[in-house]
Amino acid sequence: MAFDLTDILLSVLKIAIILGIWLNITPIMVWVERRGSALIQDRPGPNRVGPFGLLQSFADALKFIMKEDIVPAQAHRWLYTLAPTFGLFPALTTIAVVPWGRGFLIPEMTVFGRRLFEGGRWFEPVIADVSAGILVVFALASLSVYGITIAGWASSNKYSMFGAIRASAQMISYELALTLAAVSVLLAAGSLKLTDVVAYQTGYFVLFDAVKLPAWNIFSPAMWLSFLVFSISGFAETNRLPFDFAEAEAELVAGYHTEYSSMKFALFFMAEYMAMGTMAALVTTLYLGGWDIPWYNEPATFLGFLLSFLAFLAKWSFLMFVFVWVRWTIPRLKYDILMRIGWKFFLPLAIVNIVIVAAFIAARWI
Amino acid sequence: MIPTQWFLILSAILFTIGVLGVLTRRNGITIFMSIELMVNAVNLTFLAYAKQLGQTHGLIFVFFIMAIAAAEAAVGLAIFISLFHHRDTIDVDEANLMHW
Amino acid sequence: MAAEFAIFFLFAAIAVIFALVVVLHRNPVVGALSLVASFFALAVMYVLLDAPFLAALQVIVYAGAIMVLFLFVIMLLNLQRAPEPPTRPIQQFLGYTSSAFFGIGLVYFIVKYAVTGAPTGQFRATAYDIGVRMFEAYIFPFEMVSILLLASIVGALLLSGRSGAGSRARIGDEVTK
Numbered sequence: 354m355a356f357d358l359t360d361i362l363l364s365v366l367k368i369a370i371i372l373g374i375w376l377n378i379t380p381i382m383v384w385v386e387r388r389g390s391a392l393i394q395d396r397p398g399p400n401r402v403g404p405f406g407l408l409q410s411f412a413d414a415l416k417f418i419m420k421e422d423i424v425p426a427q428a429h430r431w432l433y434t435l436a437p438t439f440g441l442f443p444a445l446t447t448i449a450v451v452p453w454g455r456g457f458l459i460p461e462m463t464v465f466g467r468r469l470f471e472g473g474r475w476f477e478p479v480i481a482d483v484s485a486g487i488l489v490v491f492a493l494a495s496l497s498v499y500g501i502t503i504a505g506w507a508s509s510n511k512y513s514m515f516g517a518i519r520a521s522a523q524m525i526s527y528e529l530a531l532t533l534a535a536v537s538v539l540l541a542a543g544s545l546k547l548t549d550v551v552a553y554q555t556g557y558f559v560l561f562d563a564v565k566l567p568a569w570n571i572f573s574p575a576m577w578l579s580f581l582v583f584s585i586s587g588f589a590e591t592n593r594l595p596f597d598f599a600e601a602e603a604e605l606v607a608g609y610h611t612e613y614s615s616m617k618f619a620l621f622f623m624a625e626y627m628a629m630g631t632m633a634a635l636v637t638t639l640y641l642g643g644w645d646i647p648w649y650n651e652p653a654t655f656l657g658f659l660l661s662f663l664a665f666l667a668k669w670s671f672l673m674f675v676f677v678w679v680r681w682t683i684p685r686l687k688y689d690i691l692m693r694i695g696w697k698f699f700l701p702l703a704i705v706n707i708v709i710v711a712a713f714i715a716a717r718w719i
Numbered sequence: 720m721i722p723t724q725w726f727l728i729l730s731a732i733l734f735t736i737g738v739l740g741v742l743t744r745r746n747g748i749t750i751f752m753s754i755e756l757m758v759n760a761v762n763l764t765f766l767a768y769a770k771q772l773g774q775t776h777g778l779i780f781v782f783f784i785m786a787i788a789a790a791e792a793a794v795g796l797a798i799f800i801s802l803f804h805h806r807d808t809i810d811v812d813e814a815n816l817m818h819w
Numbered sequence: 820m821a822a823e824f825a826i827f828f829l830f831a832a833i834a835v836i837f838a839l840v841v842v843l844h845r846n847p848v849v850g851a852l853s854l855v856a857s858f859f860a861l862a863v864m865y866v867l868l869d870a871p872f873l874a875a876l877q878v879i880v881y882a883g884a885i886m887v888l889f890l891f892v893i894m895l896l897n898l899q900r901a902p903e904p905p906t907r908p909i910q911q912f913l914g915y916t917s918s919a920f921f922g923i924g925l926v927y928f929i930v931k932y933a934v935t936g937a938p939t940g941q942f943r944a945t946a947y948d949i950g951v952r953m954f955e956a957y958i959f960p961f962e963m964v965s966i967l968l969l970a971s972i973v974g975a976l977l978l979s980g981r982s983g984a985g986s987r988a989r990i991g992d993e994v995t996k
Contacts, residue, residue: 432848484945488875492862495883499855502887506848506894518894525887545872545946721827721867727929729831729864733838733857735922740842742914748847748893752854755885756838759861762877770868773938775952781873782949783957785880786964790971792885796892797978803896 359474367480371448379626380410382673389677417619425612427509436507437613437620440500443493444627450489451634452548454478454644454662455651478644478658479548486545490635491532494590498524500624501592501609508612516608519688520592526695527589533703534583537710538570538639541719551643569642575713578706580640582699587632589695591625594680596691633672641668726767734760747799747809751792758788827867834860847893855886870944 384399384407391398399406424433456477483489498521505517539545542553556568570576589596610621637643644651644661651657686694713719733756740753762781769777799809806813833856840853858881865874953961 429848432852483871485871485875488872488879492875492878492883495879495887496855498883498887499852499890502890502894503848503852514894518891521887521891525884528883721823724929724933725827725831726864726868727933728926729834731925731929732835732922733861735918735925736835736838736842738921739914739918742918743911744842746847748889749841749850752841752847752850752889755881756841756854756857759858759881763861763864766865766868766870766873769944770870770942771938772936773940773942775944775948778870778873778944778949779953779957782876782953783960783964785876786968789880789885790968792888793975794971794978796888797975800892800896800979809896 363474363476364480367478371453371480372445375445375448375627375630376623378630379623380414382626382629382677383410383413383622385674386677386680389674390681393678393681414619417616420615422615422617423612425508425510428612429507429509432503432507433612434617436500436504437617437624438500439503440497440624441620441627443495443497443500444624444631447490447493447631448627448634449480450483450486450547451631451638452477452479452482452551452643453634453665454658455653457653457655457658476658477548478662482546482548484546486547487535487539487550487635487639488545490631491528491535494628494631495528497624497628500621504613504621505609508609510612513609513611516611520609523589523592523596523691523695526692527586527699530582530695530699530703531586531590533700533707534579534586535635535639537576537579537703537706540707540710541570541573541575541714547638547643551638551645554642555645565648567642567645567647569640569645569647571640573719575710575719576640576706578702578709580636582703582706583639584636586695586699587636588676588679589691591628591632591676593625593629593676595683595685597685629673629676630669633669633676636672637665637668641672723767723771726763730760730763730767733757733763745810745812747802747811747814748796750811751795751799755788755792758784823867826863830860830863833857834864848890851886851890851893854889855882858882858886868944869942872944872946872949 387409388398388406399409402408402412424430456475459474459476461473481489501520501524502517505513505515505520508514538550542550544550544553554567554569558566558568558572560566566572571580588594610618613621644665646660646664649660651661710719737753737757737760740756741750744750744753762784765777765780765784769775769781802814803809837853837857837860841850841857844850844853858877862874862877862882865871865877
């Protein structure tokens with residue numbers, strides 16, 4: 354495992370790109386969320402600060418920083434302060450294994466008389482292409498329960514506590530369905546690496562010797578159940594409506610972060626939107642072909658990388674909009690119904706889908 | 720390349736801490752957590768030897784131990800909940816119904 | 820490589836310190852969280868041992884599932900409000916000394932006698948290798964574990980379920996009170 358300064362610098366560059374996008378998700382998504390809800394509910398939404406209210410989120414961020422940071426007297430000081438970081442850590446790290454573009458060969462070049470990238474160097478646009486791949490995502494995502502649980506417990510508030518208990522039960526339950534749904538895709542791709550999963554989807558299906566469909570998993574009949582279970586469980590896993598029982602404004606004030614104010618509250622907010630971003634990136638990678646552009650073979654050059662990156666961003670942005678769309682369209686469920694469909698409906702469906710995919714593989718259809 | 724013995728020593732230290740917890744604490748759940756710590760120390764030993772000897776058997780054992788630890792945690796915690804319902808405490812000294 | 824050693828010592832220290840917190844801290848919630856940190860450090864050890872698949876499993880199973888269950892139970896039983904039990908000096912002393920002797924002996928024998936045989940093959944810990952080994956040589960134990968898990972689900976539901984609170988759960992109370 355030899356690496357030199359160039360590799361380290363390239364890694365830093367990748368991390369900088371992703372972090373730059375990731376930290377800006379929250380303000381942008383807050384704006385999209387508010388304008389989107391306004392669009393759906395036929396009202397103007399924020400439109401005072403900047404053109405189309407674009408700067409509203411930044412004004413909000415400034416407000417969060419200026420607000421007083423309150424720690425309740427009965428709270429467990431240490432854990433109360435640490436809880437937002439527990440929530441943010443998995444949200445920030447999970448994206449590291451998701452590939453966001455086609456790899457390309459950096460040509461050798463001479464800058465100021467120094468030879469850079471001797472003999473060319475392969476640039477793979479993923480921060481950490483580990484062999485455990487998607488398991489790392491699930492492992493780190495399973496830690497996000499702690500942020501919510503600890504926040505609820507350390508606040509010493511019964512509403513926070515109820516929110517925390519509901520949220521952890523919900524997240525543990527849906528994690529199973531989520532993981533088992535993803536197993537179908539991994540079974541077909543034959544690898545845990547997300548780069549391999551995307552590479553598997555770059556081919557074509559040929560229907561009736563006439564129509565060429567991209568080999569995205571969503572177009573494969575074997576994956577439909579899995580896609581349905583994965584995306585709906587994704588909503589539950591990120592605690593978004595119609596499954597927002599962690600917050601449940603109508604019943605629990607604001608759920609686990611009732612007692613939080615100022616930047617600590619903003620950190621929970623950021624963690625929620627970043628978790629959404631990870632979920633959208635995962636759905637894109639597992640089912641929508643990742644960075645693949647349909648009916649186009651990206652060259653292994655910088656242009657190809659840029660086009661595939663834009664394709665990834667386009668799919669991802671659409672899914673992020675779907676998150677907002679669903680939130681303002683579908684009413685929320687009751688808690689017992691949520692648990693019931695999780696365990697009695699989605700979990701069996703995910704297992705059935707694994708059997709279906711296994712049968713397809715045995716019949717050599719995929 | 721880190722020597723295998725270092726992993727074994729780390730595992731021994733963790734196991735000892737687990738033993739200490741079981742011997743000195745009386746809170747049932749803390750004792751249970753100490754047992755989990757000991758199980759994990761054993762896992763580390765299995766894995767260190769698997770790496771040293773270049774075999775997969777140790778890995779399979781780690782896999783099985785994890786599965787059994789999950790089952791053990793579920794049943795053990797259910798027992799503690801049941802104990803708490805009966806006695807309003809999970810102090811293991813209070814669980815003396817079968818004591819003569 | 821120097822970086823590997825630095826990572827080993829850093830995470831070994833984290834694992835040991837947080838394990839000590841588990842054993843010594845009075846508040847079980849803090850103990851449970853420390854145990855999570857300790858398990859996470861152990862997962863890093865697994866990565867150092869070239870087994871990233873098991874490291875991911877370690878985090879998913881232990882940190883993500885088992886310890887959440889612990890935390891859940893501690894919170895539901897509201898244990899941090901329980902009064903601190905009186906310490907018993909003789910037992911405490913015996914516990915500390917015997918575990919110290921045990922630990923020193925263990926380390927001594929590992930340093931002196933630990934088997935460090937030559938590798939008999941290439942060490943590969945990918946999901947593929949583990950899967951092939953498990954479903955070829957260990958298929959029967961694998962099935963046994965699945966039955967064990969089923970039994971433990973039923974057992975846990977039976978023990979903690981409140982549906983029979985009127986009949987079954989009272990039996991212990993009558994005997995003791």
